[in-house]
Amino acid sequence: MRREFWLGVVVAGLGWSAQAAPDVAWEGRWSGQWQNNGEIDLTIDISGREFSVAVTGAPVSLGTTEFRPSARSGVYDGSTEGGMLDWLSLTREPGPLEGTPLIWARLDDVGGFTLYRFQLDETGQFAIRQLRLTRAAGGALIETIATGPSGPAVVDRADLVRR
Amino acid sequence: MRFVLAFLISALVSQGTSHALEIDDLHGVYLGYAIVSDNAGGKFKEREMTVEIGPYKRNGLRLRWVSVELVDGRRDKTGVTYRADELLLQPSGNDNYFVATAPNNPFQQKERERPIGGDPVRWAVLDDAGLSVFSFVILDDGRFELQRYSRLLDGEGMTLRFDRIVDGKIVREITGSARRVNQP
Numbered sequence A: 001m002r003r004e005f006w007l008g009v010v011v012a013g014l015g016w017s018a019q020a021a022p023d024v025a026w027e028g029r030w031s032g033q034w035q036n037n038g039e040i041d042l043t044i045d046i047s048g049r050e051f052s053v054a055v056t057g058a059p060v061s062l063g064t065t066e067f068r069p070s071a072r073s074g075v076y077d078g079s080t081e082g083g084m085l086d087w088l089s090l091t092r093e094p095g096p097l098e099g100t101p102l103i104w105a106r107l108d109d110v111g112g113f114t115l116y117r118f119q120l121d122e123t124g125q126f127a128i129r130q131l132r133l134t135r136a137a138g139g140a141l142i143e144t145i146a147t148g149p150s151g152p153a154v155v156d157r158a159d160l161v162r163r
Numbered sequence B: 001m002r003f004v005l006a007f008l009i010s011a012l013v014s015q016g017t018s019h020a021l022e023i024d025d026l027h028g029v030y031l032g033y034a035i036v037s038d039n040a041g042g043k044f045k046e047r048e049m050t051v052e053i054g055p056y057k058r059n060g061l062r063l064r065w066v067s068v069e070l071v072d073g074r075r076d077k078t079g080v081t082y083r084a085d086e087l088l089l090q091p092s093g094n095d096n097y098f099v100a101t102a103p104n105n106p107f108q109q110k111e112r113e114r115p116i117g118g119d120p121v122r123w124a125v126l127d128d129a130g131l132s133v134f135s136f137v138i139l140d141d142g143r144f145e146l147q148r149y150s151r152l153l154d155g156e157g158m159t160l161r162f163d164r165i166v167d168g169k170i171v172r173e174i175t176g177s178a179r180r181v182n183q184p
Helices: A002-018 A083-087 B002-008
Strands: A028-034 A039-047 A050-056 A063-069 A075-078 A102-107 A113-120 A126-136 A139-148 A151-162 B028-038 B043-056 B060-069 B081-091 B097-101 B121-127 B130-138 B144-154 B157-166 B169-181
Touching (some): A039 A151, A063 A102, A126 B144, B043 B169, B060 B097
Antiparallel strands (some): A028 A039, A050 A063, A075 A102, A102 A113, A113 A126, A126 A139, A139 A151, B028 B169, B043 B060, B060 B081, B121 B130, B130 B144, B157 B169
């Protein structure tokens, strides 16, 4: 009985730690220059196990998007109002098959994280956009990867420095 | 399982490409052969497949498929893999856009699918060339996987194309061909 109790405590503890938000070192404001699309400004706020990301500057301007832990370790559910949805000028709908973008984030195992958006339009054409953030010497690197009918391609990248 | 799902591939048919394809044109049984290429490792495998396309309710499609992964080019050897599955598609409101649906079960409460929890998002698009079927899923670690199976008309048959994209990289491709067969 005692053994089972402590086993439960350990498992619960592992579950909690696995749901941690991005490293607090990410928190704050970052800026840089896209290789092809001008300036980028990125703001990350971390509050407990939740976090929010705001990106401005072409080719993406995402407003503020909030992410909350999902039932899966290291996977976060994106906000369903404001942020990326505002950017797309879409109203709240039930799911991707009804036209609502699916927004989520994942933490990677090297201290970075990726934001995702998956969307189907009214003709069934799909668009997937990734914003991948990794730590780099002196700052960070952000890459945008687009996957569409012609396949995946890196759209742009920028070196970020903390402001 | 997800992989096989993709094998519900395409449909085909049509007596040519000069007219817009109708869903009735797709109905039939198709037998084909394909080469599977895994980009990580450069391995090749051979598959035989059967695709059956029929009507589902009004303006919908029922796809059943079987794929047999061969060993040394044969299906009577140890290690052969057999997979079979079915997908029901109903119009989304746009004539060329279909979404996956579950069979009616009056004794079961319908639950909304949750892609963030790993439920697949499946749909299909019909165009003048044929039918392309898609399956999107968020994997356990948060990466995404997209499977796409489409076909190009090729005279009396079709060319099949499949790719599996994981987190922005193509990890598997399949090319093949199939022919509609007579049903006595």
